[in-house]
Amino acid sequence: MNLSYAPKSALHVMVVGKAGIGKRSFLSQLQDVWGESQMSFENEYKWTIKDCEVIFHIADVTQDSVSDRGLQKKIGACDAFILMHLVEDKESFKVLPLIKDIILKEKHMETDLPIFVVGHRVDCKELVTESKIASVVVWDWLMNYRELFENNLEHVMKLSGDMMTKCLGNLYAPIIEEPTPKKKQSILKRFRRIFRIR
Template sequence: MASAEAKSLEKDQPDNIKFKIIVMGATSVGKTSLISQFVHGRTKNSTSDTTKDFYSCKITDGDVNVSADILDTHGDLEFPQMMKLAIQTGDAFVLMYAVDDKTSFDRMNCIRDMVVKWKSKERKNTITVVCNKMDLDVPTRSPPKEIVEAVVEMDWGHSYMEITTKDKDAVDRVFKEVVQRHVCACDGSAASGQRRMTSPADIIHKLRRRLTLKKLKSNT
């Protein structure tokens, strides 16, 4: 399982991997809580707790030792140039949305399009989509899990995970997944996502049509 040390990094060993993880998403989806839970073992309770942008830590996954710089973008998303700079300098991306906020999914989709657009020539970037706040009771999800899962994993070729940042083990699994995908990408074995400049409405319509056709075929 992945683990982190919240302290200044000493000189890396020759076999260590060093890369930058960018955490992005709409306001109040839990970006800072995700990072704080991973690095410090505790969550942040409000957006006012977001006081630090940059975290350095060590991540261990089996025999793989990784030195990671994690960037919490929080307010930077309001400034296009800062967002573009963050994306262009990142190696791996955690794109977050909240299960109880449909607009945060739309925002995540737009950010994903920008990541693919600005990183399209670099094959070593990886994306993990995280749905947060799964501890909340949400009677009707919009968009439904099946649609999001199909879009993220089948159409985009990214990882998709559902968590609550209150669960340290779940948070550790997110960063373990990020490390594994980055290592695979560095080895040239990870498939790069194709650019898809589609709106959330187009995506949902497409998936609904696909699921309807699948249902019709199964009934024939």
């Protein structure tokens, strides 16, 4: 199944990784970009974008819990995945290969499955890619690798926009309009206008 060709009424995204690595912080920053979510519980956030309900599910996992059948059923019900680790905690990456394998098994090895592997940075002041991890993800896993600074809305915006476009194709691609003289909009206002988020 290629999600890019099928307009959806709901898109379920799982944000998964060890506890305490910044998954809720990421979604809190996404609220700054997309506006307050319609549903904001501890483990779920929901927005409506162009008549599509976009629901983010948070899953805290350990190397032991990835084999939990309940988690596997939730994975099977999701359409896209953000696998997150904390760059300052190298141990937090070790669970991601296990999660990746479970996802591919539950989704029947779909070749165009939207999976983004994200290195969350809290204390680092410069964007220096963790080259070993990035090369494993990009060349061995053939998946997208991104890094996010805490409180950097531009990175959050780019990741969320790319994920929406990959999941839902040109329906969510930026709309190119003829330039007209007008007051310059902030980057957040332009993003909300492009994706028509309400």
